[in-house]
Amino acid sequence: MKRELQAAAIAVLASLAVGSVLMLVVGVSPVRVWGTMVERTFTDEYNLGQMLFAATSLALCGLAVALALEAGLFNIGAEGQLAAGVLACSTLGAALPAGTPAPIAIPVCLAAAAGAGGLVAGGVGLLKATRGAHEVISSIMLNFVVAGVSLWLGNELLFVGGATTGAPIAPGAELPHLGLGGSSVNAALAITLAAAAAVWWLRDRTTWGEAWRAVGRDPAAARSAGISVERVQVLAMTASGALAGLAAANLVMGYKHAFEDGLGRNTGFLGISAALLGRSHPAGVIIAALLLGFLQAGGLAVAELVPKELTEMLQGVVVLAVAASVPFVARARARAPKEAA
Amino acid sequence: MTRALAIEAEVTKRYGARTVLAGATLAVRRGTVHALVGENGAGKSTLVKVIAGIVRGDGGTLGLGDRVIPAGDWDRVRARAARIGIVQQHGASAGTLSVVENAVLGAEPVRAGLLALDGVAAALRAQGRAIGMDVDPHARVETLSLGAAQRAEIVAALHAGADILILDEPTAVLAPVEVEGMLAMLRDLAARGVTIVIVTHKLDEVRAVADDVTVLREGRTVATFSRRPTAAASGDPLGDRPEGFSAASGPLDPAAIARAMVGAELPQPTLLPEPPATAPAMLELADVTVGTALTRATLRVRRGEVVGVAGVDGNGQRELALAIAGLVPATGAVAIGGAAAAGTSPARRLALGLAHIPEDRHRGGLLLDATIAANLALGRRDVTGRFVVDRAAVAKHAAARIVELDIRPADPAAVVRGLSGGNQQKVVVGRELSRPRLRAVVACQPTRGVDLGAVARIHDRLRAVAVAGAGVLVISADLDELLALCHRIVVLLRGAIAGEVGGDALRAPGARAALGALMTGATAA
């Protein structure tokens, strides 16, 4: 644990340094930018809310990728599963009678979002389990298929009034906002925390989790010990896709309240970073999502000081720095006792 | 002056906090076959890897001919230049490359920018023929059997011009007949002036081939033996021992070597009484066929019976075990505890009372990066509970297995990768043989690459489950193991059961010869 924290500290310092150099290059004072970024994010309710809003989607996608990773599957298709969730959630939400009460509308729309994501990813798992198709290839290809279908359906059926936005969902399906200065953060945050806890419980306390991790570590050993590798692959991918699909709840039910083409674009890819940064542990993923969310929201909050492209770039720098600093710290510690002796 | 010693080494090596070699010494006379023996984890492999420059020593010196080099400065490039060849235990060939491509790696002949391999291929073929080891230079290594891949490496090492040839457990993957050929070849090479160091823990081989023997235990040299007792007295090649070096030395005597290896006498195995002929069948195979690898295997193991399957590696043993466990598609009938199991999933077969110890613990036996406790409970819903893991039960199960098999370290939270081979194998055996309501056991190479102490523990467990009422099938390349355990032994040859030796014939002096003949197809059963 201490090692992870040390690594995180080094990574943050390294990212600060790289970011500062870039700011100097474009001719602004790094001290001012960083100070303003922290100040505006953590003292301004709106910015704090926007950070949490961004972190919500990232955490769900991160959990999705992390869960599949535990089963030895690289779900690079969280992007497409999220898009499928958006499509299903918003279409069904709009189809519900306007008077549908929240206790019915919300579970229905959540189920649609999770179900659509799970269906797409479950298909990937099924192809892997039955035909041996590599999940990276099939899930990345499905990203394009879902994006294409989404836009096509939008053009043919969903978009209203010449815009790229569909009809609004039933008011009962809207997730309540948490206030926070009129920001977009909403009750999906609570759903996300519950999902993280559930993933942790499944992973560390149940035979499902043990089977997933056994398959992830060594499918041959798992099979030989009587675990059905195929079933695990399908289940893990489905669960992973359902989590990614749930991110649509945050975007559709908590924010846009309608179908929109490209809603949440790149969130699935950033979710991969959140999973890797969080080292596949649910708590780690949440922290990583908060960090990436801070860079997103904070970057926008200081947009008049530095171009927002700079903070976009910093997200990559942070992930790179964490990746590089973990083994660095591990090595330094391995060396230390020898020098003392 | 030409020194009589080809190698004179004294090496210390640590991995983290663990000291693998604590000033282990090795003195090898030029042109002799020198056996380096010891239990698993004694440091044999590490010592030869340091000498061959594959692993860097932390301290000590290497004397090679007239030169003395600090062990920390030695590396593979210099070792190659000193004409030291090594054939490692698990091979060092790249599987996707051909034999000849592996052989030229590092010194590739090139013509007009492109590889010119034909000359080397022909030379390899000739070299192989000269020492009775046929190799196909253009075969991809991964398509070869383990034995053939190893032969290719030996031929390549000799082709590269090794003066000192180090072989780490070269006979582990060979059949008895092949072992004889290999040992004869080593003697022949030594007679031609090549210095041979062979790492092994099979005392038969030591007796058959070695001029001198060095015994390692826990990273130290504890004893040396020589076929020529005069050598120690006159030339004293093993003299000049560093301070505190207290290895005993004496003539080559297998019993004394075994004592030095384990530090104690080995208990004599006790044979189990044969079950009555009326005992019900616990494992029954009828016409089981797996592709072309196994054809129409028919076999019956009764309650309380231990049946051995002998054969040269690659004659269908692996497929037989996998077919019983349901891990490969097979035709024919399989019954476990009297219940038909053909076509069912591995999980279903385990539920019927099957236990399967896979051939290779590193491929399908263990989760190397998980703990001992997790591996012992892998797939064991009877221990973990159906959905929510009963952590107290898992801990209790682990503690019981650790005591039962003397797994070291005795720490359920220890990661399996860090364990010695013998202890890793004990974990697999512990998990499989502790299944409830055991009806049939398939143990595939249950003690391959395992030290003597662990072998005894594992054999005890196999006998215990037979006594408790299971039918046990032991598939092993080690005839000694089968003779010590089994009531009868069937022989697989080219995927078919070639014959059987059982009852009094198995205890008769000619049993070994009879089995050997069946294994090579010299007689019809």
Next chain:
Amino acid sequence: MSRDRIFGLGAAVAVVALTFALEPKLARGVLSLAFVQATLVTAVPYVLAALGGAITERAGVIDLALEAKLLFGAFAAAAVAYATDSAYLGVAGGALAGMAIAALQLGCALRLGADQVIVGVALNLLALGGTRFLLQALFGEGANSPPCPGFGDAILANPIVWIAVLASIGVPIAVARTRWGLRLRAAGDRPDALVAVGVARRPRPRFAAGSPAARSPARAARSCRCRSTASSPTCRRAAATSCSR
């Protein structure tokens, strides 16, 4: 041909047929000469990027950062071509940028010991923001660079197409038949085999990563450049993005 292949091919044909049935316009478009030309030009970046990926794959390096190399390569190609007014120098610039990203990747993965997959994903993120940042910093616009010189529309006169053709012949020969290729494959399969013969000192894919991995991004970068300068008169970042996918 195996049953699986037939099944797969049949499924693909069915999907295409269905698409054409739904959108007859598409079917007519496919039969035109312009479409064939466009196909060839579009294929070039895929060919180059795939060859680069194949080389690193054989060396045991998972190159998830191809995307980053394409993006930075496209940017560098456009910027250099714009600054020097030479499409050829643009090609060189793109290749160099790809190699620079590879150097960064190798530094992190091999010198610092970072996970290859994470480094790849991080570099892609970095490239996504980084190219926009650089466009913004240099040209004051985050989406497109100003128009820069290209090779025109004639495919056969386009050097990049020829580079792609030569590379698709040369790379397999180099991998299968040269010393470099042999060591590359050995490194990818059993790094310790290279240690055992004294080529490398430590069992890690350092040797492999040195030259070959640095070359793949170079190819990737060129490929991207070709798309952005040769086929379209304006070096559009959007084009760069699409060609990398």
